[in-house]
Amino acid sequence: MILILQIQRFLLFHATVELLWSHGKTYKMNFKLRLVRNLIVEVITLQLMCSNIGITLIRKINYRRFWKNLRNSTFYRDYKIFDKLPLGDKSLLMGHFEAINTLQLNKEKAFNVGISAERGERSNSVIGDITIGLSSGTSGNRGIFLVSPIERAQWVASVVMRVIGFQRKKRSVAFFLRANSELYESVKSNLLEFVYYNIFTQLDIHWKELENTQPDIIVAQPSVIKQLILISKANHCPWNVQKIISVAEVLTEEDEKYISQWAKIPVHQVYQCTEGFLAHTCKKGNLHWNSDSIIIEKEWLNSTQYLPRITDLKRTTQPIVRYKMNDIITEGACSCNLKSEVIAHIDGRMDDVFEWTDLNGNMIQVFPDFLRRTIVFAHDQIKDYSLVKSGEDVSLWVDGGSECFESAKLALEKLLLQKEVKTTIYSRDAPWTSKNGKRKRIVVL
Template sequence: MFLKLKIFKYLLIYRFRKEFKTREALETWQNKKIKKHLKRVVKKSSFYSERLQKYNSWTAFPIINKKIFMDNFDAINTHGIEKEAAFEVAIKGEQTRNFSPMIKNITIGLSSGTSGNRGIFMVSIKERAQWVAYVVLNLLGFKFKKRKIAFFLRANSNLYTSAKSRLIDFNFFDLKKPLKENILSLNKYNPDILIAQPSMLREIAKAQQEKTINIKPSKIISVAEVLEPIDHSLLKRTFNQVIHQAYQCTEGFLAKTCSYGTLHFNEDLVKIEQHFLDSNKDRYHPIITDFTRSSQPIFRYELNDIIIDKQAPCPCGSIFKAIDHIEGRSDDTFVLESRDGKSVNIFPDFIRRTIIITCKNIKEYIVEQSGDKEITIYLDSQNFESAKTLLEEAFINLLKHYNVDDCSLIFKPEVPICNTSKLRRVKRNIKQ
């Protein structure tokens, strides 16, 4: 009950918060919020307390990243929880599929980073209430009507199930269960809102096309993986509606789509600085400062996701920064050697574009930099041989453009199935 009351409180606060008319008004409001938030945080976080003493203002804090954040886990979090204890509880929760692990009333969960790079998220009851209120208002949309929500996840958390109420029937589908079983129970459930990662949505769309199932969701939300154009168009075609996206990670709920399908940063929760990666200033790493979360405070944290800026204003009229698309992670940028011995970077979008432009009828693909001088291309195409010939030429041209001569191309006629791990269609995966 305590949680429900808190959710109600934040529903009211967020619902009646004033709208920002200009960027200046938004930024002034953000800066005020951050200062106030920091004042509270430094009382309990020795990491930020030391930073504030040393640098005087949060704007001068050195930028941190996932490694620094995890290395300083104990000093950053405001509940005095140790990293080892948090990992132990979170891992046990996943293994036993009991998703309500807690320490001192704090929900603990594992982030879905690649192995060896796992993070921990911690959420207090207050933060759970804020998250639910925000998601209900901004992502699900508040309605006085009972709605069924199907949520496909690698691991559930009581963060998500907190959204359950008389108006929201929330059904968790465990990605660890066999695909067929999940698809059939989804059909039986017939959700109003469907939330899943693109690789799962793709399977659902295929089943819908094959008429194995017949669901009629009024809203589809893609989460957890980059929504690639090839998957986006399949979903749009199958379900004939705007495909929504939520950009949420351990570091927070960062962005969501508006009614036009444009991703906007949630600048009423986080402040975004941009670390540009190219001279055109159209791709950047977001540096986030969150002024809502206090269990694991985040000030000037650089993500390694590559964001492509959307320059034109969105017809929805929002002044929140718009994202054209999320290109992938910087770790997935191909790094090759040019003929004069220089290291060259090829961003994932250039790989993606080469595939899509060259072969119109490809069903699926994965392109992987599999060695220092080796690229492997997995293809699911009706005519593999002709697709291979076309792509070979296109990739040689692409590499030529970067002055790379010495790189072998390997073609494979099937796309490996990735069960519960995140699907990345363009990735750098060099086995050491």
């Protein structure tokens, strides 16, 4: 009976998608019509994702379209077997930018348009109808991402149904990031009021507007959310938000606990980057890969942690193929209805693994999660910290004063001695922040 129901759902899904897809190809749809089409697809998709059969069937559809689209990329068009496709990373994607993107857009022109978009020049943020954006450049040189109107509608539908949640009453969304984009503005509708806040502006200034607008949903980096909480406490003005969504930074266990206890609601998380919309939080509060639209190849670091290599089956303008990410993922499990793979933690980046060479010439690695736990468990008053490795030097900043610093310093030195690493830990005057405003607690320079 269950199998028959799944097949019926699949046939409905397949017929609906094919009908709307062909209609969208034949006639030039406006954005609202595309969005309605994709919202319907999302509803059916989420139903199917409650079974392994459903996810397999959806992925087959997306996989077929993926190969059809690769014919439009001069870089990929001659490949016929998935395992023969080149392993990708940022250097490949940027080094072969014009050959990889299916419109053969010029890299220099796209980069200049992306810079204009970050300066707020909305009229210069597109090439034709393609939205251009730049990555934050946390892991090195900045990347360029391209999004078509069709991809924009797909993204909005996925975010509305999987992250924000569909409701018939109008809600306001306060969105804190370093730069706005046509992609984010696409969330605006009769039911969602979208307000962008630049994180480079003093948060005290933004707070006055937040008090007036009283947003229903706040989307921001964990470090920004914590600063807003401190301002709220200082002004004796609690929020009345329905949902808090963490983006752009790793959401640590201690930050999640602190924010959720203060707001009295769970913190949702979105795993979104230049490579695409990769994962979202389910009703149980666990992070799930969007397994219906991405293929995940895993490079295992140990029995529970891996580095993902991502293939996005829905990206058409700029194919993301077997793209190696530096994020360290801890495998998880969940009891919710979704059958997509689960992420227990995003434990930082491989770029932020502390490395030393011991006396025998062996490489010693200490992962960010070990460092984080050592610091936060060193003293119950430690709520914030920065640990930076530059060459052989290690510097530490913690809130809570000298007692907290000494406790964390001793705990770290003990951990490193267990790894046969002896180093001096210096004091930092302030927490580390990148030039683009992104906050990281564990950093290798």
